[in-house]
Amino acid sequence: MQLFLDGIFLGSIYALFAIGFTLVFGILDRLNLAHAAVFTAGALVGIEIVTVFGVPIWLLIPIVLVVGAILGIAIERIAFRPLAGRHDAHFAGLISSIAFGAIILSLLQALYGADTRRFPADAFPTTRVEIFGATVSLLQVVILIISVSLMVVLTWLVAKSKLGRGMRTIAENPHAAAVLGLNVGRISSTTFALSSALGAVAGVLFTLNVNAASLGIGHAVELKALAVIIVGGMGSLPGALVGGLILGLAEVLAVNYIGSSWRDMVAFGLLFLILILRPQGLFGARKTREV
Amino acid sequence: MIAEYSSLITLIALTAILAYSFYAVLIAGQLSLAQVGLASLAAFTSALVVPSEPLFGFIPPLIIGIVFGMIVGAFAAFILGLPVIRLRGVFLAIATLAFGEMVRIFLINQTWTNGAQGLSFAKLVGPGVAWIALIVVAYWFWRLSGSRLGRAFAAIREDELAATTMGIDVPRYRMASFVIAGAVAGLYGVLLAHFSRFADPNEFSFTAAVDGLVTAVVGGVTLFIGPVLGSAFLSLLPEVQRAIGIDAGWIRPTISGVLLLVVILFLPGGLSGLIPVRKSAKRLNIDPSFQPTLPALPAVGSELVNLSGLGKSYGGVHAVQSVDLTVNAGEVLGLIGPNGAGKTTLVNMVTGLTPPTTGTGNVLGVPLTANTKAHRLAQAGVARTFQQIKLFNRLSALENVLVGGYRITQDTLLRRLFFLPSARRLEREAVAMASAQLVRVGLGEKAANAAGDLSYGDQRRLEIARALASHPSLLVLDEPAAGMNHVEAASLSELIRSLAADGIAVLVIEHNVRMMLATCDRIMVLNFGEIIAFGEPSEIARDPRVLEAYLGSAGSDEDEEAASVLAAETLAHVVDDRAAEHPERDGAAAADDATNPEENR
Numbered sequence: 001m002q003l004f005l006d007g008i009f010l011g012s013i014y015a016l017f018a019i020g021f022t023l024v025f026g027i028l029d030r031l032n033l034a035h036a037a038v039f040t041a042g043a044l045v046g047i048e049i050v051t052v053f054g055v056p057i058w059l060l061i062p063i064v065l066v067v068g069a070i071l072g073i074a075i076e077r078i079a080f081r082p083l084a085g086r087h088d089a090h091f092a093g094l095i096s097s098i099a100f101g102a103i104i105l106s107l108l109q110a111l112y113g114a115d116t117r118r119f120p121a122d123a124f125p126t127t128r129v130e131i132f133g134a135t136v137s138l139l140q141v142v143i144l145i146i147s148v149s150l151m152v153v154l155t156w157l158v159a160k161s162k163l164g165r166g167m168r169t170i171a172e173n174p175h176a177a178a179v180l181g182l183n184v185g186r187i188s189s190t191t192f193a194l195s196s197a198l199g200a201v202a203g204v205l206f207t208l209n210v211n212a213a214s215l216g217i218g219h220a221v222e223l224k225a226l227a228v229i230i231v232g233g234m235g236s237l238p239g240a241l242v243g244g245l246i247l248g249l250a251e252v253l254a255v256n257y258i259g260s261s262w263r264d265m266v267a268f269g270l271l272f273l274i275l276i277l278r279p280q281g282l283f284g285a286r287k288t289r290e291v
Numbered sequence: 292m293i294a295e296y297s298s299l300i301t302l303i304a305l306t307a308i309l310a311y312s313f314y315a316v317l318i319a320g321q322l323s324l325a326q327v328g329l330a331s332l333a334a335f336t337s338a339l340v341v342p343s344e345p346l347f348g349f350i351p352p353l354i355i356g357i358v359f360g361m362i363v364g365a366f367a368a369f370i371l372g373l374p375v376i377r378l379r380g381v382f383l384a385i386a387t388l389a390f391g392e393m394v395r396i397f398l399i400n401q402t403w404t405n406g407a408q409g410l411s412f413a414k415l416v417g418p419g420v421a422w423i424a425l426i427v428v429a430y431w432f433w434r435l436s437g438s439r440l441g442r443a444f445a446a447i448r449e450d451e452l453a454a455t456t457m458g459i460d461v462p463r464y465r466m467a468s469f470v471i472a473g474a475v476a477g478l479y480g481v482l483l484a485h486f487s488r489f490a491d492p493n494e495f496s497f498t499a500a501v502d503g504l505v506t507a508v509v510g511g512v513t514l515f516i517g518p519v520l521g522s523a524f525l526s527l528l529p530e531v532q533r534a535i536g537i538d539a540g541w542i543r544p545t546i547s548g549v550l551l552l553v554v555i556l557f558l559p560g561g562l563s564g565l566i567p568v569r570k571s572a573k574r575l576n577i578d579p580s581f582q583p584t585l586p587a588l589p590a591v592g593s594e595l596v597n598l599s600g601l602g603k604s605y606g607g608v609h610a611v612q613s614v615d616l617t618v619n620a621g622e623v624l625g626l627i628g629p630n631g632a633g634k635t636t637l638v639n640m641v642t643g644l645t646p647p648t649t650g651t652g653n654v655l656g657v658p659l660t661a662n663t664k665a666h667r668l669a670q671a672g673v674a675r676t677f678q679q680i681k682l683f684n685r686l687s688a689l690e691n692v693l694v695g696g697y698r699i700t701q702d703t704l705l706r707r708l709f710f711l712p713s714a715r716r717l718e719r720e721a722v723a724m725a726s727a728q729l730v731r732v733g734l735g736e737k738a739a740n741a742a743g744d745l746s747y748g749d750q751r752r753l754e755i756a757r758a759l760a761s762h763p764s765l766l767v768l769d770e771p772a773a774g775m776n777h778v779e780a781a782s783l784s785e786l787i788r789s790l791a792a793d794g795i796a797v798l799v800i801e802h803n804v805r806m807m808l809a810t811c812d813r814i815m816v817l818n819f820g821e822i823i824a825f826g827e828p829s830e831i832a833r834d835p836r837v838l839e840a841y842l843g844s845a846g847s848d849e850d851e852e853a854a855s856v857l858a859a860e861t862l863a864h865v866v867d868d869r870a871a872e873h874p875e876r877d878g879a880a881a882a883d884d885a886t887n888p889e890e891n892r
Contacts (some may be wrong), residue, residue: 110541
């Protein structure tokens with residue numbers, strides 16, 4: 001039971017990162033590799049705000065959401081929008097987002113140095129509860145609740161709201177969307193802002209959970225998140241949540257029964273298998289290739 | 292001076308070799324991140340075989356390591372390619388990335404690699420060896436770029452489907468680029484390990500893969516020298532910054548990031564795009580003495596296509612039902628019918644792009660089955676154009692036609708590597724044949740223009756020239772006159788007749804009924820997937836079912852009569868024109884003029 005719960009909580013952090021990631025990747029069809037830098041930025045800026053201003057955690061989350069959204073808009077404007085219409089927009093977006101991510105990381109290094117930083121010890125209550133004979137911390141429960149509710153809200157947003165329809169229209173055909181009077185630029189910006197806001201919050205929660213943040217934390221999670229969104233299915237928000245939970249469980253079980261040195265093999269083995277057997281992922285719809 | 296920078300100089304060469312490994316897949320339009328994983332496999336396994344003394348007293352240990360490493364890299368790439376080669380774009384990138392990480396974790400957990408502690412290697416590589424290796428690799432890619440293999444890679448990168456219909460076996464060539472990239476990655480791994488004298492599997496990480504990709508993309512894939520430029524730029528950047536006194540820990544990565552962003556955003560072709568090269572290195576060659584003699588086409592009148600009961604249904608929708616058809620060499624067979632009648636589906640089956648669900652067929656001796664590959668049919672002598680133009684947009688008009696000649700040319704890479712005179716001769720012949728086709732469709736003056744920059748009508752003509760370059764027995768044209776005015780359509784009609792006179796069987800779909808009546812020997816009319824009429828143009832023009840399908844006069848007899856009268860009047864002078872042009876054939880014709888050329892899909 002303890003193993004199961006540990007897996008679920010680990011998975012919910014992967015899911016939180018992956019939900020923001022897949023929003024841009026799955027819906028706008030752009031792989032934003034600066035997402036890891038936003039994750040790191042959320043963590044480090046969050047620590048700074050709490051340490052310097054003594055802001056309580058519940059107020060920190062909305063602040064970090066805004067910071068993430070601003071970064072997201074900057075990423076869209078600088079790294080992606082100039083590429084619109086280029087035949088190699090996919091390749092180029094990959095590289096330009098890597099470059100932009102590197103810039104964000106180097107600026108973070110300028111502001112906060114390269115050392116590992118932590119939240120103050122009393123930043124979040126360390127209450128622990130017993131459920132079914134397993135110990136869980138309040139924080140883990142909060143992370144799980146936030147992940148699930150964000151997933152539900154976003155799924156609704158993408159499926160039902162006007163903004164969501166706009167996103168899906170742009171994904172299908174940006175030219176036609178523009179002709180129909182959609183403001184393609186603004187909708188893209190909004191999507192990136194949403195995605196990055198989630199990424200930044202994921203950074204804060206992740207850091208609270210492991211109680212350490214360094215410049216490199218984003219990269220490891222980014223690779224896992226790629227696995228999560230492929231396993232769950234491109235662009236599927238419920239898929240990202242389920243994929244995250246599956247990966248979390250699988251990793252915890254692997255550590256327990258195979259050995260910790262093989263832990264990462266699980267994520268990539270799973271990813272590889274899914275790509276071979278069911279490229280559209282567990283929850284993704286198969287996109288037929290036009291002839 | 293040199294000694295001080297010797298390790299920098301060596302690293303530039305090694306990084307460039309890694310970038311060539313990415314370049315090898317990028318030129319075929321693929322994105323693989325497995326390269327450093329392959330490199331580390333090669334590096335660590337080479338440690339098992341590299342002897343400390345020269346083998347047999349004269350083969351240097353490094354040579355053994357290099358050969359072994361390249362074989363390991365190529366073989367591992369082949370094994371990896373078997374399942375992943377059918378993935379595209381970002382999916383391929385992620386699958387190969389996962390493979391790279393799996394290799395890393397696997398190697399870390401092995402005792403023979405010494406795990407995360409790393410392994411020591413003999414110091415066998417210095418600047419000299421590294422640069423010799425780089426020059427050999429760069430030379431190979433330089434000679435590749437103008438060969439038939441290189442053109443096939445470019446065609447696959449630009450449009451896989453069009454490449455298939457040129458007779459290029461796309462999966463095989465994609466695998467070839469994968470294996471080549473694997474061999475180069477293996478070379479890099481072995482050289483790096485024997486240069487740095489120490490390696491642990493964690494050095495070959497995702498970050499290293501991204502660095503290699505960035506190097507290749509910054510250098511650009513439009514020119515073979517790209518990887519070298521990318522490597523020099525990215526390796527020298529920190530050195531230059533240090534030399535001019537920028538040393539704070541964070542400024543250097545910031546400047547590197549900004550420069551990378553600038554290169555990506557403002558230099559679409561990478562650094563190699565800055566090098567001025569002639570747009571098309573090859574010029575038209577219209578000297579007839581270079582025209583090789585081509586194998587003869589099938590005798591006029593011999594049966595090339597035989598379909599019996601051929602049909603295609605999607606779910607419950609019968610796109611094409613039970614078509615019986617023969618096409619003979621030297622005839623022009625027209626296929627008309629309203630939009631959605633199944634015309635394109637039928638020619639897609641004939642060219643192997645769509646597998647039939649019922650019936651049998653035989654095209655140029657190749658049976659049409661569920662497993663018939665389009666490139667097999669193309670190699671047998673079928674060429675086609677597409678309703679939605681599928682040119683290799685970034686290649687020049689002449690290069691497009693040269694790819695079209697894939698079927699009747701030989702691969703020149705090996706000959707080019709050794710500058711054999713026969714390589715020059717074969718290339719001259721290929722250019723001469725391609726030039727002749729360009730001139731034939733009237734694009735002689737636009738040979739150097741990029742295909743994507745041509746006007747719509749010119750693009751249609753270029754597609755025909757590209758199809759003709761394969762010296763086909765059967766030419767399939769899908770709405771060749773769409774978007775052409777009647778003067779252009781008339782000259783197209785003349786071209787089609789002259790092709791038939793050469794002995795080519797032409798199967799043509801067109802909405803311009805006037806042109807079809809004047810051009811075709813026989814016309815088949817499809818509606819809702821069924822043949823509603825089939826015969827000579829004069830019969831077709833009088834057929835009431837055709838008029839009904841085209842004019843929708845399903846109502847009273849009166850309507851039908853009115854329609855016939857109208858159509859007969861409209862086409863009265865088409866018949867006159869035709870009688871004047873082809874006195875041997877006659878025909879009273881009646882039909883509506885072309886419906887607007889709309890896209891079927």
